[in-house]
Amino acid sequence: MPQTYMPSLAVTLAAVLFAGLSPDAGAAEATAAPLQTLTIRSQAGGAMASHDAVVEALRQTVVAAQVAGAIVQLDVKVGDRVKAGQVLMRIDARAAEQAATASEAQAQSARAALQLASREFERQQQLFKQHYISQAALDQAEAQFKATRAQVNAQVAQLGLARTQSGFNTVRSPYDGVIAELPVSLGDMALPGRALATVYDPSALRVTANVPQSLGASLEGPSRWLVEIPGVNTVDTPIIPTGVQLLPLVDAASHTLQLRLNLPAMLTGVVPGMFARVLLPGVPGAASALRVPRSAIVRRAEMTGLYVLDATGKPLLRQARLGAAQGESVEVLSGLTAGEQVVVDAAAAARIR
Numbered sequence: 001m002p003q004t005y006m007p008s009l010a011v012t013l014a015a016v017l018f019a020g021l022s023p024d025a026g027a028a029e030a031t032a033a034p035l036q037t038l039t040i041r042s043q044a045g046g047a048m049a050s051h052d053a054v055v056e057a058l059r060q061t062v063v064a065a066q067v068a069g070a071i072v073q074l075d076v077k078v079g080d081r082v083k084a085g086q087v088l089m090r091i092d093a094r095a096a097e098q099a100a101t102a103s104e105a106q107a108q109s110a111r112a113a114l115q116l117a118s119r120e121f122e123r124q125q126q127l128f129k130q131h132y133i134s135q136a137a138l139d140q141a142e143a144q145f146k147a148t149r150a151q152v153n154a155q156v157a158q159l160g161l162a163r164t165q166s167g168f169n170t171v172r173s174p175y176d177g178v179i180a181e182l183p184v185s186l187g188d189m190a191l192p193g194r195a196l197a198t199v200y201d202p203s204a205l206r207v208t209a210n211v212p213q214s215l216g217a218s219l220e221g222p223s224r225w226l227v228e229i230p231g232v233n234t235v236d237t238p239i240i241p242t243g244v245q246l247l248p249l250v251d252a253a254s255h256t257l258q259l260r261l262n263l264p265a266m267l268t269g270v271v272p273g274m275f276a277r278v279l280l281p282g283v284p285g286a287a288s289a290l291r292v293p294r295s296a297i298v299r300r301a302e303m304t305g306l307y308v309l310d311a312t313g314k315p316l317l318r319q320a321r322l323g324a325a326q327g328e329s330v331e332v333l334s335g336l337t338a339g340e341q342v343v344v345d346a347a348a349a350a351r352i353r
Contacts, residue, residue, distance in 0.1 A: 036345055052276075053227075055272050057204065060272065070187060071185070071188050079178065210251070231274075241261035291332065292329065295346060296343060304319065
C-alpha cells in the first residue's frame, strides 16, 4: 500500500498546481487583448489659425486719491455693480472743510473792503468835480479801489479752489461698471496718486491676441474671425466679434501684431483676464489640423496628454497641447505628428503595465 500511495499524491499535487495557474494564464491572455487605435491624419479642410488671447475691458479705470487723509467710509466691495456718480468711499475731510471755511471768511472780508473802497472812490470823484481835491488824489483813490477789487477776485478764486479740493474727499464712480479691485480698507491712509479702486465697464469687452505679421492681409472683416472662451462657449457655438482692430505696430522681438476683437455686449460669464482663443478658419499656409477623439485625452493635474504606440506597439503617455474642441474631437496643436497611432480609449491604455 505505501508504494502505490506516493505516486497518487504526486499526481494530485500536480493537478492542484495546474488548476491554480490556469486563471492567471487566462488573465494574461485578456491583458494581451489589442487596443483600439487611430492613425492620425492631417485634415487640410479643417486648417485653422489659432492664437491665444486674453479678455480685456475697453473701459477700465483706476480711481486714485487726489488728497491725503484717512478713509472714513467705504460703501462698496469687489464685484459690486455701481452707477455713474455713485459714492465709493469718503476720505477724512475735516482739514479741507476748515480750509474752505477760512477761505470763505477771507472772501467776505475782501468784499467788505471792496464796498468801502468803492464808496470812497465815489466821494473822491464828487470832490474832484467840485475842485476840492487834485487829480493826484483822485488817481490814488481809483488805484486803491482797483487794488481792493483785485484782492476780492483772488479771494473768491481761493474759495473756489478750497471748495473743489474739499470735493476730492468724496470718491465717486466715473461710469456704470463693476468694482474689479479694491486695494484699501476702512481706516487706510489715502495719499495723492494711490490707487483706491479699479472699475470696468462689463458692457464693452474685447479679446486681445498677438498674431504673426503675415496674417495682416487676412483681415477682411470681423465675420471671418471666431472667438472661443473655454468654459463659456466652444467652436460649435463661436462668438462672432462685432469689430476688429489691428494695431499698426509690429513688435520687433516677436514680429507679431496686436489684434483686438470687440465682443458682443453683455456676454454672460465673461470678465476681464479670462483666457480666450482667436480662430481664423481657412488661412492659406496654416498648418493642417490634427484631431483626436475626446476619449483619447488624458488629464492628470496640470498635465494633458495622449497614449501613443511606440515601435513595439506599447502605449506610451505623451504630453500634448490641445486646441479647439469641435463635437467629439479635439484639435492637437503640438505633441503629435501625422501617421502616429493614438489609443482611442485612454482608460484602457492606462491599465496596461
